[in-house]
Amino acid sequence: MTNLPGHPNVITGPELVEHGQEHARRAGAEWVTADVTALDPAGQSVSLSTADGRIFEAEQVVLTTGASVALARAAGLTTRPATEPHIKEAIVVDAQGRTSIPGVWAAGTAAGVSVHVIVTAGDGARVVLNLISTRKGQRHVDHDVLMQAPAAVR
Numbered sequence: 001m002t003n004l005p006g007h008p009n010v011i012t013g014p015e016l017v018e019h020g021q022e023h024a025r026r027a028g029a030e031w032v033t034a035d036v037t038a039l040d041p042a043g044q045s046v047s048l049s050t051a052d053g054r055i056f057e058a059e060q061v062v063l064t065t066g067a068s069v070a071l072a073r074a075a076g077l078t079t080r081p082a083t084e085p086h087i088k089e090a091i092v093v094d095a096q097g098r099t100s101i102p103g104v105w106a107a108g109t110a111a112g113v114s115v116h117v118i119v120t121a122g123d124g125a126r127v128v129l130n131l132i133s134t135r136k137g138q139r140h141v142d143h144d145v146l147m148q149a150p151a152a153v154r
């Protein structure tokens with residue numbers, strides 16, 4: 001990968017993915033690798049079936065399947081012709097990143113946003129912040145904030 005702001009020297013795609021996974025693990029995420037073959041909204045949850053026979057239940061799912069919308073299509077999500085170069089089809093999302101099926105969100109190239117990492121990664125973050133904020137009922141911020149200065153006494 002030759003053109004990524006913040007990385008003036010070349011970083012390969014696999015290196016970037018490894019760094020991201022390591023960062024996520026340090027933040028408490030469990031990383032599971034699997035080929036997801038089916039996505040099935042069932043009541044309050046979404047069921048994910050994998051090629052190796054496992055089934056995962058999730059309250060919320062964010063699809064970031066890149067150039068492929070095969071899983072989304074098979075699940076009945078609404079798609080549209082894509083406008084980004086080399087991308088045929090994209091998942092239809094609202095301004096928050098919600099797809100046509102409750103509990104299923106989409107971001108990045110799969111949502112037709114871009115084919116540039118800095119934008120697709122940022123879009124993933126944006127959509128996940130929307131998801132967390134929706135669950136919390138207030139806007140979520142995931143880093144330190146400056147304390148508000150006390151009002152000047154006159």
Ligand SMILES: Cc1cc2nc3c(=O)[nH]c(=O)nc-3n(C[C@H](O)[C@H](O)[C@H](O)COP(=O)(O)OP(=O)(O)OC[C@H]3O[C@@H](n4cnc5c(N)ncnc54)[C@H](O)[C@@H]3O)c2cc1C
Pocket residue numbers: 001002003004013034035036037064065066067068071107108109110114115116117118120121
């Ligand atoms: C050769 C090449 C060079 C590039 N160079 C640059 C560059 O220099 N700068 C730049 O900004 N961009 C570059 N890009 C583009 C950039 O890699 C993509 O735009 C970006 O990675 C898209 O991010 P994404 O998260 O939306 O999808 P992706 O990074 O494509 O991730 C999608 C992931 O979903 C997985 N997936 C799909 N379906 C399933 C399923 N059913 N089950 C499980 N997993 C699934 C895929 O295997 C993949 O790992 C390059 C792309 C290529 C191919």
